[in-house]
Amino acid sequence: MLGGYKIEGRRAAEIAASVERAVGAGDLKAGQLLPPMRELAVELGVNPNTVAAAYRTLRERGVIETAGRRGSRVRAKPATTGRESIRVDVPAGVRDVANGNPDPGLLPPLAGVFAAAAERNDREPVLYGDDAVEPELARLTRAALDADGVPDGPVEVACGSLDVIERVLAVHLKPGDTVAVEDPGWGSLLDLVPALGLRTAPVGVDDEGPLPDDVRRVLAAGARALVVTDRAQNPTGAAVSAARARALRAVLKEHPDVLLIEDDHGHGIVDLPLHPLAGTTRTWAFVRSAAKAYGPDLRLAVFTGDAVTVDRVRGRQRLGPGWVSRISQRALAALWADGAVDPKTVAGAYGARRDSLIAALAQRGIAAHGRSGMNVWIPVPDETGAVARLLHAGWAVAPGARFRLGAAPGIRVTVSTLTREETVRLAEAIAAAVGAGPGRGVV
Numbered sequence: 001m002l003g004g005y006k007i008e009g010r011r012a013a014e015i016a017a018s019v020e021r022a023v024g025a026g027d028l029k030a031g032q033l034l035p036p037m038r039e040l041a042v043e044l045g046v047n048p049n050t051v052a053a054a055y056r057t058l059r060e061r062g063v064i065e066t067a068g069r070r071g072s073r074v075r076a077k078p079a080t081t082g083r084e085s086i087r088v089d090v091p092a093g094v095r096d097v098a099n100g101n102p103d104p105g106l107l108p109p110l111a112g113v114f115a116a117a118a119e120r121n122d123r124e125p126v127l128y129g130d131d132a133v134e135p136e137l138a139r140l141t142r143a144a145l146d147a148d149g150v151p152d153g154p155v156e157v158a159c160g161s162l163d164v165i166e167r168v169l170a171v172h173l174k175p176g177d178t179v180a181v182e183d184p185g186w187g188s189l190l191d192l193v194p195a196l197g198l199r200t201a202p203v204g205v206d207d208e209g210p211l212p213d214d215v216r217r218v219l220a221a222g223a224r225a226l227v228v229t230d231r232a233q234n235p236t237g238a239a240v241s242a243a244r245a246r247a248l249r250a251v252l253k254e255h256p257d258v259l260l261i262e263d264d265h266g267h268g269i270v271d272l273p274l275h276p277l278a279g280t281t282r283t284w285a286f287v288r289s290a291a292k293a294y295g296p297d298l299r300l301a302v303f304t305g306d307a308v309t310v311d312r313v314r315g316r317q318r319l320g321p322g323w324v325s326r327i328s329q330r331a332l333a334a335l336w337a338d339g340a341v342d343p344k345t346v347a348g349a350y351g352a353r354r355d356s357l358i359a360a361l362a363q364r365g366i367a368a369h370g371r372s373g374m375n376v377w378i379p380v381p382d383e384t385g386a387v388a389r390l391l392h393a394g395w396a397v398a399p400g401a402r403f404r405l406g407a408a409p410g411i412r413v414t415v416s417t418l419t420r421e422e423t424v425r426l427a428e429a430i431a432a433a434v435g436a437g438p439g440r441g442v443v
Helices: 012-025 037-044 048-060 111-123 135-147 161-172 187-195 212-220 242-253 307-318 326-338 343-363 383-392 420-434
Strands: 064-066 072-074 156-158 178-183 199-206 225-229 259-263 283-289 301-305 375-379 410-414
Touching (some): 012 048, 037 048, 048 072, 111 326, 135 301, 156 161, 156 307, 161 225, 161 259, 161 283, 161 307, 178 187, 178 212, 187 199, 212 242, 283 307, 301 307, 343 375, 343 420, 383 410, 383 420, 410 420
Parallel strands (some): 178 225, 225 259, 259 283
Antiparallel strands (some): 064 072, 156 301, 283 301, 375 410
């Protein structure tokens, strides 16, 4: 059952640690069945309740999953083996189109706004007990959300989209609850959910966003939360269309108690209109990060939601980081007020690069997806082989395994810095790697 590995420990914490160490070291593999609780209790000479407590801890940490009489197994993607480890090491001389980073040439200069924000802080230092949110940033955020049709709600600031999503899930759900997630979807989110002791329910995605029938199925099966990427979905580039938003809102109205979290991943880098779902359910949160348009190291996202959700998250923040640097908030507010980033220009640049690669692949019989954002998703029949052959040909692409639960294999290409000449060479390399040619499409 466990190969040569022997679980050890006398206390629940020791037993759980023994299993978790084995998973992290690879001694216990994904899908391996753990001993029944009573059997392991006899083997270790402990009370069955001790083993039950250990297994409960492992479930809450996302290391194992339990399916009633079928027993407990090591999770297919346990939190101890995060998706960030599923990456390609990029040797010298290999072109990296796997990193998911924006084009530095399209990011605004930060020195001036940070200097001005720091000088203001010298005059008016922010101290303990002061407001956590910069008023001007809150005003600009609320005005932009109003213009995009996002329902009214308090505005707060956190350290990035994932920080918001983690806190919102934590204040509403309990270990064992199920979260509906896009598949393929954001790898960090797919790691976060089990790390919180929650279960994932995959929802298929096409170019217009999550598939309504899949959403209806998982919500009817008991999923307590749904996470949706509105624009520039990672890795597929999907953007929720008006028709898809109507269909999803209709499904959500059937489940008003579901927690809805929307991540507007493409804010500032896409020119497609936003079609929000917020407000359809009683509890909801809507988040926008500054990372892609203004720089990943800003580590800053604004969010809103229903009053209860925002208040709970605010309370959790006070017990942790307290607040996000008001200097950073003032800098971002200045960038927004000055129009330092023109979304149409940025979207046009990324769109031209996506379209160029998709067209070049189509000429070689390969279907690809990239409706918005800076990534192109390419379904392939043999993901591992394609990644290896492309690396040998001088191209590092992101393995689709970083973004998938049950979706078909694929690779992700970040086009943010791809030149026109590189596009042709990359398309040729991909065609060779997957064995496609004109008239022989890969779907």
